[in-house]
Amino acid sequence: MEDPTRGRHELNLASRKAEEADWRRFQATQWLESLVGPLGLSTQPSEREFISCLRNGLILCNAINKIKPGSVLKVVESHSPSQSLTWDSQPLPAYQYFENVRNFLVAVEELKLPAFEASDLERDNLEAGSSAKVVDCILALKAYYEWKQMSGGNGFFKPPRSPLVKHSASRIHSRASGALSSEPCRQLEMSAGCDNQPLAESETQKLEDSIVRALVECMVDTKENIDDNILASFRNGNPDPVKLFNRVMSSCLEKQLQNKFPELKSVFINLLGEGSSSVASSTSIPLENLSSTGNRKCCSACMKEGNCNHWQLFQMQEKELSNLKVLLSRTKREFQDLQSQLQSDLKQLGSQVQELSTAALGYHKVVKENRNLYNMVQDLRGNIRVYCRIRPPFSTETKNVIDFIGKDGSLVILDPLKSQKVGRKVFQFNHVFGPTATQDEVFRDTQPLIRSVMDGYNVCIFAYGQTGSGKTHTMYGPSGGSTKDLGINYLALNDLFQLSNRRKDITEYDIHVQMVEIYNEQVRDLLADDKLEIRSCTGENGLSLPDATMHSVKSTADVLNLMKLGEVNRVVSSTAINNQSSRSHSVLTVHVHGKDVSRSIVRSCLHLVDLAGSERVDKSEVTGDGLKEAQYINKSLSCLGDVITALAQKNSHIPYRNSKLTLLLQNSLGGHAKTLMFAHVSPEGDSFGETISTLKFAQRVSTVELGAARANKESSEVMQLKEQLESLKKALTNNGSTDITT
Ligand SMILES: Nc1ncnc2c1ncn2[C@@H]1O[C@H](COP(=O)(O)OP(=O)(O)OP(=O)(O)O)[C@@H](O)[C@H]1O
Numbered sequence: 089m090e091d092p093t094r095g096r097h098e099l100n101l102a103s104r105k106a107e108e109a110d111w112r113r114f115q116a117t118q119w120l121e122s123l124v125g126p127l128g129l130s131t132q133p134s135e136r137e138f139i140s141c142l143r144n145g146l147i148l149c150n151a152i153n154k155i156k157p158g159s160v161l162k163v164v165e166s167h168s169p170s171q172s173l174t175w176d177s178q179p180l181p182a183y184q185y186f187e188n189v190r191n192f193l194v195a196v197e198e199l200k201l202p203a204f205e206a207s208d209l210e211r212d213n214l215e216a217g218s219s220a221k222v223v224d225c226i227l228a229l230k231a232y233y234e235w236k237q238m239s240g241g242n243g244f245f246k247p248p249r250s251p252l253v254k255h256s257a258s259r260i261h262s263r264a265s266g267a268l269s270s271e272p273c274r275q276l277e278m279s280a281g282c283d284n285q286p287l288a289e290s291e292t293q294k295l296e297d298s299i300v301r302a303l304v305e306c307m308v309d310t311k312e313n314i315d316d317n318i319l320a321s322f323r324n325g326n327p328d329p330v331k332l333f334n335r336v337m338s339s340c341l342e343k344q345l346q347n348k349f350p351e352l353k354s355v356f357i358n359l360l361g362e363g364s365s366s367v368a369s370s371t372s373i374p375l376e377n378l379s380s381t382g383n384r385k386c387c388s389a390c391m392k393e394g395n396c397n398h399w400q401l402f403q404m405q406e407k408e409l410s411n412l413k414v415l416l417s418r419t420k421r422e423f424q425d426l427q428s429q430l431q432s433d434l435k436q437l438g439s440q441v442q443e444l445s446t447a448a449l450g451y452h453k454v455v456k457e458n459r460n461l462y463n464m465v466q467d468l469r470g471n472i473r474v475y476c477r478i479r480p481p482f483s484t485e486t487k488n489v490i491d492f493i494g495k496d497g498s499l500v501i502l503d504p505l506k507s508q509k510v511g512r513k514v515f516q517f518n519h520v521f522g523p524t525a526t527q528d529e530v531f532r533d534t535q536p537l538i539r540s541v542m543d544g545y546n547v548c549i550f551a552y553g554q555t556g557s558g559k560t561h562t563m564y565g566p567s568g569g570s571t572k573d574l575g576i577n578y579l580a581l582n583d584l585f586q587l588s589n590r591r592k593d594i595t596e597y598d599i600h601v602q603m604v605e606i607y608n609e610q611v612r613d614l615l616a617d618d619k620l621e622i623r624s625c626t627g628e629n630g631l632s633l634p635d636a637t638m639h640s641v642k643s644t645a646d647v648l649n650l651m652k653l654g655e656v657n658r659v660v661s662s663t664a665i666n667n668q669s670s671r672s673h674s675v676l677t678v679h680v681h682g683k684d685v686s687r688s689i690v691r692s693c694l695h696l697v698d699l700a701g702s703e704r705v706d707k708s709e710v711t712g713d714g715l716k717e718a719q720y721i722n723k724s725l726s727c728l729g730d731v732i733t734a735l736a737q738k739n740s741h742i743p744y745r746n747s748k749l750t751l752l753l754q755n756s757l758g759g760h761a762k763t764l765m766f767a768h769v770s771p772e773g774d775s776f777g778e779t780i781s782t783l784k785f786a787q788r789v790s791t792v793e794l795g796a797a798r799a800n801k802e803s804s805e806v807m808q809l810k811e812q813l814e815s816l817k818k819a820l821t822n823n824g825s826t827d828i829t830t
Pocket residue numbers: 478479480523553554555556557558559560561562566567666668669670671699700701702768
């Protein structure tokens with residue numbers, strides 16, 4: 089037997105379906121009008137009205153061009169001005185406009201939106217429900233348009249499901265739910281429940297069945313019990329379909345869920361709750377607000393305009409936002425970790441640098457202390473300091489005998505005639521200046537020694553070496569009177585003036601100079617007009633050259649003038665080895681006399697000696713007077729060697745008197761003076777013999793112990809006592825002579 093309620097339900101369903109179709113058509117019309125202007129249709133257009141209006145494809149093309157400009161490039165327009173867009177004045181034949189419809193459908197396909205058949209717009213096909221596909225297509229366009237406006241076209245657009253598509257699988261279900269399911273589904277979609285539920289397929293199916301059954305029953309009941317207010321609003325001819333639908337639906341749901349399907353209510357709440365839970369937790373909006381008020385508010389506002397994706401988009405963005413928040417806090421944590429790691433690394437690095445710099449400082453301090461201690465030991469032992477200076481080679485082509493120059497004063501030379509293994513000779517000096525050392529560098533190393541003259545020490549600096557090895561260059565500077573690269577003589581005096589100036593408040597200094605040469609065993613005054621020969625080299629008052637003229641100097645200019653005069657007077661001649669060879673030993677003596685505020689007196693002298701070059705007579709190719717000069721030079725140098733050897737061997741007798749040179753340097757070599765020798769060598773291979781001989785001599789000199797240097801300083805008491813002694817001596821002498829005469 090046929091169930092009478094079922095028949096009634098089917099009847100009701102058909103009418104609901106029709107209502108739904110009307111409502112959707114209304115939405116499509118409203119939206120098209122808002123997009124392209126008035127269509128000339130009634131408020132509730134019939135299917136016929138609606139299809140006729142769209143038949144020429146003009147409205148459709150204009151609409152799609154508004155959504156996506158250029159979608160239909162050529163739109164066939166209505167030519168007659170009398171032809172309006174109203175549906176009933178549609179001009180024929182329609183085939184002229186078939187192109188519009190076809191182009192529109194192509195554009196719709198390109199947007200991947202649900203399309204319809206061109207024949208759906210034909211007059212002959214018009215029957216109930218035939219416009220559904222066209223309406224679906226327009227509502228899909230509407231949804232696309234709204235998505236594009238909201239997202240700016242970024243992301244993925246998902247067209248809303250057509251009720252036709254969804255329910256084609258089951259005839260019964262489509263019958264029962266075709267008209268209605270789109271709305272609940274959309275409601276669920278809005279809360280992200282419809283598609284995103286991770287339910288099993290069978291479960292979903294079961295759920296859908298329950299919902300559809302409940303809704304069908306609900307609507308049948310509601311339709312029968314529709315309250316007068318709702319019917320009245322229908323009758324007064326101006327119903328708001330959205331409001332009407334909402335009211336019907338809400339009262340239906342409320343009743344059915346409350347009374348008949350309490351289990352369905354919990355399913356609904358769960359669905360809505362699950363869909364909202366993540367959002368609720370991330371935004372702290374109460375669940376009820378989202379599932380009822382918020383959700384409904386959003387949709388009631390949008391329902392007027394058609395399909396609504398707001399809630400879904402909102403949820404997606406909320407989710408993305410919360411993901412981003414998590415990412416941000418994780419990145420922040422990582423950044424903080426990195427920062428603290430960096431800080432601790434920097435701290436560690438800083439302390440390491442600090443340690444290193446302390447170590448470096450300590451190292452420099454120790455090196456300096458070592459040097460000072462070494463010098464102190466040298467002073468205490470009274471050793472003669474020996475510096476070696478190597479002249480730059482005259483030609484790069486000649487073989488160089490210098491193998492290695494150590495910073496510690498070691499020097500290795502190589503016999504050019506022997507192999508590297510056996511031809512190497514090692515020497516050790518206080519310092520070795522290589523060919524590139526400047527005059528200034530050489531002076532800076534000797535400066536402390538020179539300055540000690542101002543404290544009362546006697547100092548002697550002499551340059552020794554073969555002819556042409558650079559002795560005059562070191563002591564005077566480049567030959568030819570150049571004021572560039574001036575040597576130790578000038579730089580030393582200049583420095584003494586500066587020091588005297590700096591100490592002028594404490595000590596008053598007088599500086600005098602003498603300049604003599606020893607030529608062929610004769611001492612000659614280089615600063616006197618007539619170059620008088622000086623007979624005595626050891627005079628009274630501690631002066632080694634009492635007869636040589638004494639010149640007071642107050643400035644470096646004075647010194648320069650005197651040095652020029654001395655250079656002019658010195659005997660030089662050209663030899664095969666050096667065309668400006670010094671044929672004599674020159675001695676510049678600087679006498680310093682200082683008196684300080686306590687009336688203590690310092691008296692000292694600085695000998696700056698440029699020896700004549702030692703040379704092999706055969707090699708220098710000299711004859712006659714030149715040969716005689718060379719023999720004298722060699723003899724005096726060998727006397728110097730004898731004195732050095734005797735001193736080195738600590739002999740009781742030192743043969744100072746064997747030559748004028750050793751007699752002149754007696755106080756510097758045997759007294760309590762500070763002595764420095766510059767051993768000059770030529771780097772050329774053909775000078776190897778002389779180089780070895782110079783270096784051996786220098787090595788011997790460095791072993792000489794002179795005893796600790798002593799300053800010539802007399803305190804005011806000693807001076808007073810000395811003065812008293814002098815006056816007593818005089819008185820005694822006077823008394824004696826008186827006694828004799830009386
Ligand atoms: N360190 C140097 N840098 C540049 N040129 C140098 C250097 N040493 C020496 N000379 C040059 O070498 C040449 C010989 O030097 P110098 O006259 O000083 O030798 P010397 O040992 O005094 O010779 P002699 O014993 O014959 O007088 C000069 O032309 C000098 O300018």
